[in-house]
Amino acid sequence: xxxxxASTSTLYGGNYLEYLTEEISTLFDGxxxxxxxxxxxxxxxxxxxxxxxxxxxxxKIDIKVKGLHEFDDRVSAINSGKGYFxxxxxxxLLVKTLHEENLMEILKKNVESGKPYLGTSAGSNIGxxxxxxxxxxxxVYPPSFDCMGLVPFNLNPHYLDPDPDLxxxxxxxxxxxxxxxxxxxxxxxxxxxxxxxxxxGDRISVEGSELTRIFEKxxxxxxxxxxxxx
Amino acid sequence: xxxxxASTSTLYGGNYLEYLTEEISTLFDGxxxxxxxxxxxxxxxxxxxxxxxxxxxxxKIDIKVKGLHEFDDRVSAINSGKGYFxxxxxxxLLVKTLHEENLMEILKKNVESGKPYLGTSAGSNIGxxxxxxxxxxxxVYPPSFDCMGLVPFNLNPHYLDPDPDLxxxxxxxxxxxxxxxxxxxxxxxxxxxxxxxxxxGDRISVEGSELTRIFEKxxxxxxxxxxxxx
Numbered sequence: 001x002x003x004x005x006a007s008t009s010t011l012y013g014g015n016y017l018e019y020l021t022e023e024i025s026t027l028f029d030g031x032x033x034x035x036x037x038x039x040x041x042x043x044x045x046x047x048x049x050x051x052x053x054x055x056x057x058x059x060k061i062d063i064k065v066k067g068l069h070e071f072d073d074r075v076s077a078i079n080s081g082k083g084y085f086x087x088x089x090x091x092x093l094l095v096k097t098l099h100e101e102n103l104m105e106i107l108k109k110n111v112e113s114g115k116p117y118l119g120t121s122a123g124s125n126i127g128x129x130x131x132x133x134x135x136x137x138x139x140v141y142p143p144s145f146d147c148m149g150l151v152p153f154n155l156n157p158h159y160l161d162p163d164p165d166l167x168x169x170x171x172x173x174x175x176x177x178x179x180x181x182x183x184x185x186x187x188x189x190x191x192x193x194x195x196x197x198x199x200x201g202d203r204i205s206v207e208g209s210e211l212t213r214i215f216e217k218x219x220x221x222x223x224x225x226x227x228x229x230x
Numbered sequence: 231x232x233x234x235x236a237s238t239s240t241l242y243g244g245n246y247l248e249y250l251t252e253e254i255s256t257l258f259d260g261x262x263x264x265x266x267x268x269x270x271x272x273x274x275x276x277x278x279x280x281x282x283x284x285x286x287x288x289x290k291i292d293i294k295v296k297g298l299h300e301f302d303d304r305v306s307a308i309n310s311g312k313g314y315f316x317x318x319x320x321x322x323l324l325v326k327t328l329h330e331e332n333l334m335e336i337l338k339k340n341v342e343s344g345k346p347y348l349g350t351s352a353g354s355n356i357g358x359x360x361x362x363x364x365x366x367x368x369x370v371y372p373p374s375f376d377c378m379g380l381v382p383f384n385l386n387p388h389y390l391d392p393d394p395d396l397x398x399x400x401x402x403x404x405x406x407x408x409x410x411x412x413x414x415x416x417x418x419x420x421x422x423x424x425x426x427x428x429x430x431g432d433r434i435s436v437e438g439s440e441l442t443r444i445f446e447k448x449x450x451x452x453x454x455x456x457x458x459x460x
Contacts, residue, residue, distance in 0.1 A: 008399045008400075009399075010399055011399070012397035012398065012399065013397075042409040042412045042413060043408065043409055043411075043412030044408075089409075090409050092368075093409075093413065121399075131368065132367070132368050132369050132370070132371075133367060133369075134367070134368065135367070135400060135401075136401075136406070137362070137363060137364070137365070137406040137407070137409065137410060138322075138361065138362050138364065138368060138375060139362050139363075139406075139409055139410040139412075139413045139414065140362070140413050141362075141374070141375050144371070145368060145371050158398065158399060158400035160398060160400065167242035167243075168242065168388065168390060168423060169238045169239075169240055169241070169242065169388060169423055170365060170388035170390065171365075171366075176366070176367040176369075177367070178273065178274075179272040179273055179319075179320050179323075179367065179369055180367060180369040181273075182272045182273030182369075183272060183323065183369050183370050184369065193398060193399055
């Protein structure tokens with residue numbers, strides 16, 4: 001497999017996908033056109049505009065982008081695709097749409113066959129086993145929380161450390177993930193912004209500028225350095 | 231109806247339910263025993279310990295507390311109950327448990343018949359139409375997101391204003407609720423900590439120390455003062 005699952009599309013003060021340019025060029029080496037999956041985007045911009053935003057980045061590395069929403073037969077479009085990028089937004093909306101159109105399994109099979117896959121945020125969540133560690137609001141009800149399982153764990157994108165100054169009683173991100181582990185025995189990768197997971201063949205590593213926080217049932221959370229295998 | 235839905239159980243620096251003592255005394259006036267629903271609590275403390283925590287507060291106002299988990303026949307326990315308190319935790323776990331045990335409808339009917347209901351956080355979310363505006367992580371998959379609809383809108387407890395200093399690309403609470411409104415035409419009450427919703431008969435108002443932020447489809451969010459009718 002050839003997979004890149006990033007915490008975020010955009011670093012604070014940076015441009016869309018800019019910090020990942022070199023990694024994305026390597027991921028899609030030899031590919032001249034990819035399918036963009038815009039379904040996580042619930043509002044603000046249309047699927048067309050969202051696809052255009054992705055296309056503007058990919059034009060810089062000479063890759064054409066087609067939005068999956070443009071196709072009448074989306075299953076065929078995925079099967080004919082040479083590579084895939086799923087952008088961020090709302091994971092519930094993304095997963096609902098993919099399941100309802102029977103695209104989750106089709107996408108999984110194509111990525112497992114070796115076609116490159118890029119995800120950011122919600123698009124990274126669906127690379128995990130299920131979406132039970134998303135940060136998103138459940139604005140729609142998906143028929144299942146199951147995802148592609150391209151990696152044998154769950155992700156928590158935009159992982160955020162507790163703010164000791166916050167005078168607020170809402171749960172911290174760490175508390176939420178610990179709650180997940182009371183109900184599930186699935187490793188969770190707390191992926192800070194600036195980091196990504198890379199899978200090449202069977203080798204999975206975490207990359208980027210930050211430490212990565214790992215949560216496992218029955219263990220204290222621990223940190224691993226960029227370059228570590230998962 | 232006689233309902234109190236609070237943003238949080240505990241104010242920063244305060245003790246459990248302390249800031250609501252007078253309101254809770256009024257809500258449960260004439261009631262000497264209530265049923266506590268501890269099912270939102272996914273870990274850390276047991277249902278017994280959670281019930282004990284609630285019982286310690288209610289002992290101060292001479293009300294006995296029985297945990298719903300103690301009963302073999304929970305439907306009967308709710309039907310025989312004189313009043314109810316659902317504590318916070320994870321809304322997905324709470325809603326899943328209530329639906330799987332067919333308790334959501336039973337509780338709704340009893341509260342609609344006039345028995346007093348107190349919710350905090352997740353326990354307040356279930357007073358809304360559905361749980362699609364919870365902040366919680368989807369650690370389990372409920373059979374439905376529908377809730378009791380004791381009030382004709384949704385709640386967002388622990389409503390948090392954006393932090394302009396945060397160098398982080400995750401969605402703000404306001405962005406999330408706006409995303410909800412792209413998919414749903416349901417009013418959302420952004421309930422800051424320190425505030426609560428009170429329903430007495432047919433009159434619904436927002437109370438507490440803070441302004442309350444209201445979100446409606448097709449409108450800019452707006453603020454209302456404590457004491458305003460909803």
